Amino acid sequence: MPDRDLIGPWLRRFLTEYIVSERNLARNTRASYRDTFKLLLPFASRKVRKPIERLAMQDLTSALVLKFLAHLEQERGCSVRTRNQRLAAIRAFARFVGSRDPAQVEWCSHIRAIASKKAMLPPVGWLSREEMEAMLAVPDRKNRRGQSEYALLLFLYNTGARVSEVTQLKVRDLTLDRDRGGHDLATLHGKGGKIRQCPLWSETERVLAEQIIGRAPEAPVFLSRLGHAYTRFGVYRLVERCAADVPRLAGRAVTPHVIRHTTACHLVLAGVDINTIRAWLGHVSISTTNIYAEIDLTLKANAVALCEVGSPGPKRRWKEDKDLMAFLNGL
Structure with missing residues (x-):
């Protein structure tokens, strides 16, 4: 043959x-x-x-x-x-x-010609600000291991990075220039070789600067307790362990991707433009990012209130609005 x-x-x-x-x-x-x-x-x-x-x-x-x-x-x-x-x-x-x-x-x-099956998309899981802060409070920052775990969790929340982007992060990918009048940035290497930069909070910059003291540019930023670069399993295990220590998260599946969803949802609640969030998360299509604009009940309630039936109308007819008439006559 x-x-x-x-x-x-x-x-x-x-x-x-x-x-x-x-x-x-x-x-x-x-x-x-x-x-x-x-x-x-x-x-x-x-x-x-x-x-x-x-x-x-x-x-x-x-x-x-x-x-x-x-x-x-x-x-x-x-x-x-x-x-x-x-x-x-x-x-x-x-x-x-x-x-x-x-x-x-x-x-x-x-x-x-073989057709794909229709699949129901799972609901997007995310954490409230209080729940995320409770998770960040779990690592014991009095010792070196706790400081490293806190830095990793904070970086996940700050950037909304994927696990692969975190495990591949090198010291050379961090730009900590705020003290010199610049911006603190992390360069993330995403899917398909795509590269994007995410701004860092001052707290994130502080803990990362402490983590990378004395390390070579090619060294990984996040090290496990054994001194090796974190693996995907290690990051998942850390997130699951910290979530298990938060009573209000009992019974919920919290993964690094849930923290990524959390970052996106908190950006939406803060009023950040959806296209900016798309670039922040590294999505190719804005349709992927649009799911975050649909999941918060507060946003939905505000939208419904804008078009509520039976809401009181204007008290005066437009003809009685002298300022409007003056504006029209002046055109």
Whole structure:
């Protein structure tokens, strides 16, 4: 069988050339695509009774892909959103193959015709200002470890950074220039290599300056108790542990992403423009940021009050408004 008919050579090109060199996708996206095929290929091998290295493009039929997606939901217990995420990776692979081999165009069209399932978006969880301040008060700042944990939590709240952006933060990414008349900024490296800068509060600048004393520019900003850079798991564990020590947060799932939502919601409540919040959080589309404008009941109540039925109208007719008439006559 020619190599161009086998899945293996195409998949190697897709994962090592296309998504890395041509698309420059984020590291987490690459890992997600890789994991999709780590699940799909053994499943397909069992169904068609072929070794993985002998699987052909035509073995990966739309019917088999649908069975795989059902397997994810029913046997592995994955959510609809995870199912759709795996399907997106398979579609991207089909599009890649179809764009480079005309003989595979028909196969590509069958795979790309598989529809995504409608998934209900989960409600956005966020913390009130009092709850966030209670979490910040948990670390014992009398010792070095507590100071480091407080700095990390405060940085998450200040910037609304993703976990990956926090774990990748280096000393060289901090610009602490307020004393020299400049601005305190953190340069965050986000999804797809996108870079943005977030202003830092004076308190955040103070605790970060203490953390990075004597460190090289390439050193990580946040270190665990063992002196190593924080991992994703370490950041999640810290947030969960601090939330567990706040009685009013009992039974609630608090993650670093909840703190990111909290930052956005507090910016909305402070009257910050939604497009500014989009840039602050590093969203590509403002439609992603719009969810934060819809979740606060106070904003909704104020909007309803503006158009309340039966509200008293003006006491005078417009013709009796002498100032208005004078204005119109003077035009």
